[in-house]
Amino acid sequence: MTYLDIESLQVDYRQKNKKHNVLFDVNLQLPQGEIGVIIGPSGCGKSTLLNVLANLNQDYQGRVNINGQLPIEHKGTALILQDYGLLPWKNVWNNIKLGLDIRKVSKEDSKMRNQAILNKMRIADLKKRYPAQLSGGQKQRVAIARSLVLEPELLLMDEPFSSLDALNREEMQDILLHLWQETNLTILLITHNIEEAVFLGQKIFVMSACPGTIIKTFDNDIAGDYSSRGKVEFLEMCNTLRSYLRKEN
Amino acid sequence: MQISKIGWKTVQFFLAIVFILLSWWIFALLLETPAFPPPLEAFTSFFKSMQGDMLLHLRISFYRVAASLLMAAVLGIPAGLFLGKNPHIDQYISPVIYLTYPIPKVVFLPVLLILLGIGDLSKVVLIALIVFYQILVTTRDAARNLQTEYIVSVKSLGANSLELYRHVYLPGCLPAILTSLRLGLGTALAVLFLTETYATSKGIGYFIMYSWSSMAYDKMFAGIIAMGLMGFLLYIFLDGCERYLCSWLNP
Numbered sequence: 001m002t003y004l005d006i007e008s009l010q011v012d013y014r015q016k017n018k019k020h021n022v023l024f025d026v027n028l029q030l031p032q033g034e035i036g037v038i039i040g041p042s043g044c045g046k047s048t049l050l051n052v053l054a055n056l057n058q059d060y061q062g063r064v065n066i067n068g069q070l071p072i073e074h075k076g077t078a079l080i081l082q083d084y085g086l087l088p089w090k091n092v093w094n095n096i097k098l099g100l101d102i103r104k105v106s107k108e109d110s111k112m113r114n115q116a117i118l119n120k121m122r123i124a125d126l127k128k129r130y131p132a133q134l135s136g137g138q139k140q141r142v143a144i145a146r147s148l149v150l151e152p153e154l155l156l157m158d159e160p161f162s163s164l165d166a167l168n169r170e171e172m173q174d175i176l177l178h179l180w181q182e183t184n185l186t187i188l189l190i191t192h193n194i195e196e197a198v199f200l201g202q203k204i205f206v207m208s209a210c211p212g213t214i215i216k217t218f219d220n221d222i223a224g225d226y227s228s229r230g231k232v233e234f235l236e237m238c239n240t241l242r243s244y245l246r247k248e249n
Numbered sequence: 250m251q252i253s254k255i256g257w258k259t260v261q262f263f264l265a266i267v268f269i270l271l272s273w274w275i276f277a278l279l280l281e282t283p284a285f286p287p288p289l290e291a292f293t294s295f296f297k298s299m300q301g302d303m304l305l306h307l308r309i310s311f312y313r314v315a316a317s318l319l320m321a322a323v324l325g326i327p328a329g330l331f332l333g334k335n336p337h338i339d340q341y342i343s344p345v346i347y348l349t350y351p352i353p354k355v356v357f358l359p360v361l362l363i364l365l366g367i368g369d370l371s372k373v374v375l376i377a378l379i380v381f382y383q384i385l386v387t388t389r390d391a392a393r394n395l396q397t398e399y400i401v402s403v404k405s406l407g408a409n410s411l412e413l414y415r416h417v418y419l420p421g422c423l424p425a426i427l428t429s430l431r432l433g434l435g436t437a438l439a440v441l442f443l444t445e446t447y448a449t450s451k452g453i454g455y456f457i458m459y460s461w462s463s464m465a466y467d468k469m470f471a472g473i474i475a476m477g478l479m480g481f482l483l484y485i486f487l488d489g490c491e492r493y494l495c496s497w498l499n500p
Contacts, residue, residue, distance in 0.1 A: 051401075054405045056401060075407070077405075078405070078406075079402070079405035081398050081402055084402075085398045085399060085401065085403075085405075087402075087416065087417065087420070087421075089421065089423075089495070089497045090416075098406060099407070101416075102416075103406075103407060130497045133500055146406075150406070
């Protein structure tokens with residue numbers, strides 16, 4: 001069943017009375033419970049696409065449907081930004097609780113859910129720390145915890161692991177995969193990293209720049225397999241994707 | 250480590266006091282005038298005056314300064330946050346602020362005396378008006394320069410405008426707000442002194458000028474010390490507020 005359905009999406013950006021076409025004729029379908037990865041050059045409007053889905057930008061043309069609803073109607077969307085978006089003035093506990101506070105979840109319920117997600121993400125001992133006292137990987141765990149505590153259906157991630165070193169990045173990819181298998185989340189993730197796209201994305205959408213549009217969709221059967229890294233099929237898929245991206249840029 | 254840090258700070262503080270008192274004492278010796286008594290004489294007079302009517306003057310001055318800072322903060326902080334959050338409105342208000350900011354508001358003292366009378370209100374409003382601008386401009390600029398990722402991430406959690414103010418704008422701008430309050434405090438005390446030298450018979454400014462005109466220089470210095478201490482205590486209070494409310498800055 002198609003969970004995310006985007007048809008002929010167009011987003012314009014006005015600057016000094018000039019109209020810039022950021023996204024043009026974007027078509028994307030993602031079934032429920034799958035991980036979709038968007039890959040493409042910088043400035044191709046990937047983040048704009050996520051903003052439309054997260055209802056942060058309502059100024060678009062075309063049809064955007066999340067589980068049969070418009071982005072403005074769909075309450076089960078969570079967004080994780082590239083720089084994590086954690087508030088420096090709130091400690092880990094309160095950063096995670098923020099979404100629950102905004103959704104007016106009762107005190108006891110929110111305390112219970114907060115503690116559960118802290119344990120699940122193995123960050124319980126960090127709960128009193130402020131973001132400035134955390135490493136990149138820890139911040140990422142907190143950002144994921146803050147999204148998951150709201151029990152979303154759709155998780156949007158904007159280059160979530162781009163500022164992590166190689167080992168941390170692989171660890172976070174494994175954690176994400178594990179969470180996905182547990183929760184049956186639908187995930188749409190932006191990345192610059194070809195290996196990441198192949199490791200995580202059951203569907204890989206290649207975007208071109210100026211204006212941004214999806215030029216190719218790959219179905220990737222080896223996604224979601226922890227042992228796939230280093231296997232021949234994995235490297236072959238990476239090479240296919242790499243040569244396609246080179247050709248397009 | 251923490252203790253030695255605090256210990257070193259105390260030593261620095263103590264050394265600064267010694268340095269100020271020593272310089273004061275040397276100046277007094279050099280000037281050799283009753284208008285500039287040495288520290289011991291001035292402090293003796295201060296403690297004596299505190300048992301007399303100076304405490305009443307001090308209380309009134311404190312009320313005026315605290316009330317005006319509060320009034321300036323209550324008006325300036327929300328206005329600054331609002332303008333910083335809404336640049337499309339700020340573009341119309343900004344030129345008005347730009348044009349009126351450099352006007353020395355203290356020149357409005359006679360106007361305020363006529364409009365609001367010679368009581369406390371005209372003094373409080375004048376000080377508040379001056380400090381209001383400092384708070385408004387600092388808060389607005391801080392709100393305007395907040396990283397968009399904080400706003401976007403909290404918006405994506407479903408926050409409405411009010412929740413954005415509560416969770417992002419106010420706490421994010423608090424360090425800047427407290428800095429503007431500390432700077433405003435210095436201005437407020439200077440203006441307080443000025444307002445208390447006109448059309449009043451209460452307040453530490455009046456006490457100082459009255460002692461001066463009656464050549465009671467020791468009392469005059471007692472007043473100066475009282476004014477200085479009041480500023481110092483208010484400054485410490487704001488410093489404490491920052492340490493308590495913005496503990497995330499130095500975790």
